Amino acid sequence: MRAFIAEFIGVFALVFAGIGAIHVTEGGELVAVALAHGLAISLMILAVGHASGGHFNPAVTFAMLITGNIKLVPAVGYWVSQLLGGLAAAALLAGLYGGEAVLKGTPAVGLGFSAPQGLVAEVVLTFFLVLVIFATALHQKLPVAAFAIGLTIAMDILAGGAISGAAMNPARALGPAVVGGGWADHWIYWVGPLAGAAIAAVFYTQIYMVSDEEEAKLPVDLTPDQPAS
Template sequence: MEAIGAFALVVAGCGAIIADTTRDGALGTVGISLVFGLIIMVMVYAGGHLSGAHYNPAVTIAFALARHFPVREAVAYIGSQVAGAVAGAGLLLAAWTDRPADLGATVPSVATGTALLYEVVLTALLMFVITAVATDTRAVGAAAAIAIGGAVGLDALFGGPITGASMNPARSFGPALASGTWTDFWVYVAGPVAGAAIGVFAYELVRGRRPTGPPPITSER
């Protein structure tokens, strides 16, 4: 499920970037952001009850650090997410051999330090929302997918033109590998991992004492 989710994210999200590039800006920033938000929303609905719907190594690492996810399973999750993202980028490469828009590879349009700061903040905001809806029984669980997809779309609206709004090392790795575009790639590993850790612990700080009762299915698998 984690591989399928990451695959769908790359095919739909990066596919939207390619479509926008090859069709004279038919989607624009708003359209691309909507695609990224929607694909995450539908895949959370599709796989939340099966794997927890991380689809993102930074999310898995942050959950493991905050003891919401077993460390022994994190490696398998991350491997699956990266494999799915690579498969998605490979499919796009097969369809677009001329590699338009570098197949959706994330490359900063600003200085490296600014790009790193953006990726940290974007991912922290996303992870704060994920932690709230996935680990706190007081949250409205049925709306988790909408909240998470909305956070991704929102981040993409204001961060997409700056860094590509990756928030996800696997999402960046797949297109980078397929297109051979590695410009400042480290930003898309360090930024999301640091940001996710900040986001999960920020919510732990403001939530206070954890509520009693069984954890939701999306938090501890």
């Protein structure tokens, strides 16, 4: 239950901060919007990530599931908690700012871009995000992992926000869509993140983590300073 609550809080903070920044800046300050999303995730990982691993994203949980880092039953609990967190944040924002603000903060394909372009953007941006998560948090366990992940989210929004809204997270899209009614091309925000996360997880696990495990099994070369015993 501690883990489920943590996942709820993490997504709640992401949606609340993200849509709030979009509303306050009227969508005209991309750097502020990117930082709001990135900081929300970084700080929530530091605050409650110890309880759940700090997924805060159904696509990340899916990546962990297919690589054996979480079992199916808790993964389902994570997904439910994440989606409820996004829905609760969107509902609160609608009460504070109105439904129109939530609608404007719902990820959508940008003007001048097509749905396929939006899909590709979500796949690529989520690939970057999950790659950094696996490298810094899961594999190397770096102390700066929380900030590396948050900076990746900010980078992705700066790079792809104009194309797809750079959601990279089905929970970031579903809650606002339910409350604000913005369902245009909604499928992109499920297919793209899940595909990108799966590709990144399998890629990193097979190329880097498996290689390290194989190297660890190799015999150590004996030198004069390492006599056989």
